Amino acid sequence: MPDISPLDVTNQRTLDAAFKHIEEEFGSLDVLINNAGISKDGGVSPSQLEPSILKETFETNFFGMFAVTRTMLPLLRERPNGRIVNLSSGLGSLTINSDPNSEWSRFNLLAYNSSKTAVNALTVMLAKEFKNTSLKINAADPGYTATDLNRHTGYRSVEQAAGIVVRLATLPEDGPTGGFFDENGEVPW
Template sequence: MGSSKTVLITGGNKGIGFETARQLGKLGFTILIGSRDASRGQEATAKLMTEKIDAKAITLDVTNLDSIQSAVKQIDEQYGSLDVLINNAGISLDGGVSPSQLELINLKRTYETNVFGMFSVTKAMLPLIKKSPAGRIVNLSSGLASLTLNSDPESEFYGLNLLAYMSSKTAVNALTVLFSKELSTTSIKINSADPGFTSTDLNGHSGYRSVEQGASIVVKLATLANDGPTGGFFDENGVVPW
């Protein structure tokens, strides 16, 4: 068992997840890359190891409870606890259609990963996080989750109306608030991160922010001091309105 802090990043083999892994690895964290596809996870960890980062691939499909339980067992056996959980895995299936044109199956699939998957991983990993002296949970959200901004005609992304993706991230924010209430008497801090419109596979690389910029708030929330906030929604400039 190493003395360095452990961090599990779901969907950590690419995009913001991978860049977060790189930045936390440079800070001395032991990186556990959660990836649905084992070979992609191995590729990602091999890349990190060339940068002298302590990284390990863990096969983890957030929509599969057996896969989640097996990841818990692996982390428990090898490390005995988990210091940081970054719920980064997410999908977007709206395809640009308006809410009334969205197929129910795509709404369900989006929630399966973005909401139920995040819930399942958080619930399963909590006993390990409770063994950490100062556990941190970061839920990847989006400025598109903000009901305040969604209903403000002056808002930058007011023109976007992607029911499945946007409402799933609103639900993620609700998870953050409700889990933070339950964990308020512990040393665990759980927050939602808005990385901004970052260029990733999720949006066909149409975002104007780099993954380095997108990961900065995630890293900040993963490394909060003991007097840091919990139950909040933040981007790199501060609080984002619910």
């Protein structure tokens, strides 16, 4: 496979180059896993967060995901059973965020959490648009996974987190679309 430039979800030029490469090399795309994400809240209370941090977070976590999806949709629609898996987070669940007894209630991160809530909305809206097609679009909560995003403080391995992503990427024809799932089933919105 020829070397291609890195994909930057905030740079349409790199998205177009990736599209062209996939189209020329493969002609279509079976699965799109949207996993770009940043968190720069830094423990700052929501009312004290700099607007620039909120904008930067949404630029990557939401607008970047939307741009990648929009760019790759023609390739996905070439397949009889295309799949889109949007990496979200339990922190994007309004139900979980509003529960003071949730294990996640201590994470009051305006930029990150609300960007993942927006990812969930994007998932629902796209699934509604393509409900009469074979394309399946779902959001995945991989859990608190040890990654660079959280300085490897998560208690789950990348391999554990990948389980729900793989399951959603390989859904059968009668599988769900427009849902939010973790390894235990549906996650509340």
